[in-house]
Amino acid sequence: MSESSSRSRWLLGLCILVSLILAWGDSRTDGSWRRFFAQAISPLDKLVADVGAAFRSRAENALLTTELARSRQIVWQEQNLLKENDRLNAILALRSTLSYESIPAHVINYQTDGLRAELTLDAGELDGIKLDMAVLAPEGLVGRVIRVYPHTSLVRLITDPEERVSCRVYKSRSFCVLRTDELGRIRLDYLSSRAEVEKGDAVVTSGLGGVYPAGIPVGSIESLELSPEQLFFSVLLKPYVNFSALELVVVAQPVIKPSAENPATPAPTTAPAPPVHKPTQPRPTETPTEPPTAPPEPQPRPTPAP
Numbered sequence: 001m002s003e004s005s006s007r008s009r010w011l012l013g014l015c016i017l018v019s020l021i022l023a024w025g026d027s028r029t030d031g032s033w034r035r036f037f038a039q040a041i042s043p044l045d046k047l048v049a050d051v052g053a054a055f056r057s058r059a060e061n062a063l064l065t066t067e068l069a070r071s072r073q074i075v076w077q078e079q080n081l082l083k084e085n086d087r088l089n090a091i092l093a094l095r096s097t098l099s100y101e102s103i104p105a106h107v108i109n110y111q112t113d114g115l116r117a118e119l120t121l122d123a124g125e126l127d128g129i130k131l132d133m134a135v136l137a138p139e140g141l142v143g144r145v146i147r148v149y150p151h152t153s154l155v156r157l158i159t160d161p162e163e164r165v166s167c168r169v170y171k172s173r174s175f176c177v178l179r180t181d182e183l184g185r186i187r188l189d190y191l192s193s194r195a196e197v198e199k200g201d202a203v204v205t206s207g208l209g210g211v212y213p214a215g216i217p218v219g220s221i222e223s224l225e226l227s228p229e230q231l232f233f234s235v236l237l238k239p240y241v242n243f244s245a246l247e248l249v250v251v252a253q254p255v256i257k258p259s260a261e262n263p264a265t266p267a268p269t270t271a272p273a274p275p276v277h278k279p280t281q282p283r284p285t286e287t288p289t290e291p292p293t294a295p296p297e298p299q300p301r302p303t304p305a306p
């Protein structure tokens with residue numbers, strides 16, 4: 001039995017005892033003794049009332065605290081649903097703008113330790129995921145699929161030190177290659193010193209290499225330096241995507257559609273067999289025959305002498 005329960009029962013018993021004494025005194029006196037006794041125990045009566053009010057306040061506070069926690073949970077759930085709805089709308093908007101097949105997937109693991117930067121998705125081979133498919137977010141490029149399992153897949157981020165992405169500066173169309181250096185900074189290599197670029201320029205994928213489709217936003221130029229003896233700019237890039245906050249992505253693969261300039265190749269048909277030419281046998285050479293010779297005319301027989 002708790003201390004509060006024992007105290008409550010003790011106070012209740014005391015109140016009952018006082019009531020019985022008052023009732024007994026009223027039956028034997030004219031009420032003066034009752035008034036005296038009531039004045040004597042009035043402090044105790046007030047104490048009992050204060051204790052009861054304190055217990056009621058404590059119970060009410062506990063109830064209010066529970067209701068407040070429940071209200072906060074409901075507000076949090078509503079806010080989470082609103083954010084999830086915004087993310088889904090953004091993914092749907094992204095898929096509607098793509099000209100290639102896409103598969104939505106949730107991020108179930110994020111791993112980066114300086115040597116690698118990878119994501120795990122809850123979609124795999126049974127969902128249509130294949131190797132080297134590009135992974136996108138509403139903000140821009142995320143990475144590519146490097147390993148596929150039946151129900152999950154592994155994605156290498158563009159911030160992985162081993163990843164290289166062929167890019168272009170959107171405004172000048174200048175070619176460059178994205179990589180991550182040993183300090184974890186994203187750089188753009190091979191950006192010509194003659195290129196017309198400046199800080200803040202947008203960078204998109206070039207489409208070269210056959211992995212990443214062209215025109216996907218990657219990031220913006222954060223810093224730009226050039227020494228007199230250098231042939232290329234030294235460029236740092238700020239990616240558009242916050243990789244550690246990713247929850248929902250799209251896995252995409254370009255679809256080559258036939259056009260008027262490049263119609264689809266018709267199905268091969270069986271060509272007729274070429275005619276077989278039999279070798280011509282040479283005709284035998286005919287030896288010209290000589291005309292028959294006429295028989296010699298008979299000579300007159302000589303007449304014998306007499």
